[in-house]
Amino acid sequence: MGCLKSIPEAPTHQRNISESYKPGNAPITVTRRPRKNMFGAFQANSITDYYEILKAIGSGSLGTLFYAKHIQTQEFRTLREINKLTLKDDALSIVQEISVLKDLDHPNVLKVYEAIETPKSVYIALEYISGHSLMEKVKNTGCETMLARAMLDIFSALAYLHTKGIVHCNICPEYIVQTNGDSYDVITKLIGFTCSQRLNDKQEINLNKIHYQYAAPELLKGEFDEKADIWSCGILLYDLLVGRLPFPGKTKTGIIDCILNGDLDFTNSMFTSLSYNSQDLIKNMLNLDPLKRSTAQQNLIHPMINASKSKISISLDAIKKLRVFKVNNRAARSILAKLNFKLGKEDHEIINYFKEIDENFDGRVSKDELIEAFDRLGIDITGEVDEIMCNMDIDGNGYIDYSELKVTLTEWNEELKEKNLIRCFKVVGDKILIDSLRIELIDIKQLDWIRFLQDCPNDGVNITVTALKNYLKDNINQ
The missing domain is CATH 1.10.510.10 (Transferase(Phosphotransferase) domain 1)
Structure with a gap:
């Protein structure tokens, strides 16, 4: 699971797909993602449209660091501000850093959330480490x-x-x-x-x-x-x-x-x-x-x-969650992954579980490592491991990444609250504009997106927060 997928709202281009709606519904529109610049950044008029700058926390050759709060999610992050007038000599190193960090998913590696370009500066939103x-x-x-x-x-x-x-x-x-x-x-x-x-x-x-x-x-x-x-x-x-x-x-x-x-x-x-x-x-x-x-x-x-390793025994409750967890369709899985990423919570117990299962420390859990984790508790999953892996492997790379384990072990009955959906998606009143949701969920394939709009009640333009919450709960087995 990569990072740098939180995207500011931007102008979109639409085209109708008349064959993709049920009788009586409005035509479904397809939103194309706004173009990025060389830094993978999206255009904005001002950084304060997206972040509340709280204080400066440092500066260096590659810009000033700010402690900031993401307005939509209310999560605290570190913002690196890079003045575009002084960027020329350092542009390559910035591109290289973003290119590397956006694909990393490990609890001991700094997380990058997004990059935003304003007329004067480029901002990189990073995990805030207290x-x-x-x-x-x-x-x-x-x-x-x-x-x-x-x-x-x-x-x-x-x-x-x-x-x-x-x-x-x-x-x-x-x-x-x-x-x-x-x-x-x-x-x-x-x-x-x-x-x-x-x-x-x-x-x-x-x-x-x-x-x-x-x-x-x-x-x-x-x-x-x-x-x-x-x-x-x-x-x-x-x-x-x-x-x-x-x-x-x-x-x-x-x-x-x-x-x-x-x-x-x-x-x-x-x-x-x-x-x-x-x-x-x-x-x-x-x-x-x-x-x-x-x-x-x-x-x-x-x-x-x-000698410093603290052996963590994976609880039977956690093992049960790994075994029974299932999301019924790919769109719902992508939405849960987006929620998990944008809320940015770190659970130390889940980190320990991840490291306990990841025996070779390559930052991902293989099929054999999953079998071994269950075997240590006397449970043989050889015959069902492929199904378990498929249910957890959101990006389909054949391994369980750290964020995917977090999605599996998160208590979604507790986290799937309307206030969290409001924090993660653009909500006006009690409605989410379908076009803005499509921008956020650009990784969902077109056929899965069409099915999502068929299954989740909507008026062709908006989805209510309650409808999205109920749709997700109906599609999760945990």
Whole structure:
């Protein structure tokens, strides 16, 4: 399930399909999606038509960050404002970041909601993370156990990215944040994707925008693969546990020479006082030869990380939901996915369930992993697993993504309230304009859309909120 699918209302073009309506109903119109610009952004006169700007929370080379509230859903988000007059040199990195983030669906990776272009600026709406950077947390309560839990989340995110052929390229303390909470309620998230690359479509990286102290030797030379991220994690973990970088050199030139030559300090007393497992993990990640460097998936089963895993037993109630969940048609499934995405709720229990089932940490649940999850509770679903997978696999890619598991385990009897539908869709009075709904649900195929309009009561122009709620409830088995 990808992101960047929340779309501002925009002018539409319509054409009648007279054969697609029942006798007595008005003709059904088909709405074509408004065109995007190179950033995947939609046109708007002003950002305040869609967001209430609450306060500025930071600025950098790629724009100003604002804490904002999405007017329609009332959800809090981070808005990055990029002035179009200063955008020319950074346009490629912005395009690259949006291109990467919009297709990602993992609880430890920053979520992007949408991009909006106004006459003066481009705005990217990002997930708002209420918490602190990992470095700030470590300064207060740093210890190997706490860092192992954080690294578990980071390696989970990287295993997912690397499986998709994506390299972050700029991992550093600034781009790792943790949500507020205590102990296992804290979620560590990877952010800062402006330098990220797809391995099958590498672009030139501006090394001036990279935190060079954490950059892998091969990245500085211009040739790299996913192992570059592993080196960065090695420097990161060393820095956080020892309290300084592992380079004898002090100047930028001196540090870069140390990186290129693999000249690292593993003899100082702060490093040698670490546990054997911590030292071993760091050394595995900081091998000068990328081929001999550990992978993200290997790091996930390293003794240091393994010891931090909190084994979560999936409840029988959750397993039952996975088994019985069914949505009767594709349009209803797409609407539930849209609701789940726009409401943006994170349930820590569901995140733990997802990681428990996703045994190889590739960020998706396979048929075999689902069978194994049921088997651990003594339930054999071999004969019905294909049907269960089909019911949960909304985008039809053959796997259960994180958002799809959330749709399955969400208590829809509680969430399918008119106030939530009003938060997610354009409502005037108690009615949703069919054209605006079609824009939001552009992923629904035409025949499924026609069937939806036949099954959900409407007057050819509007659907009432109550009618949509009842339609969804009638189509869900949970």
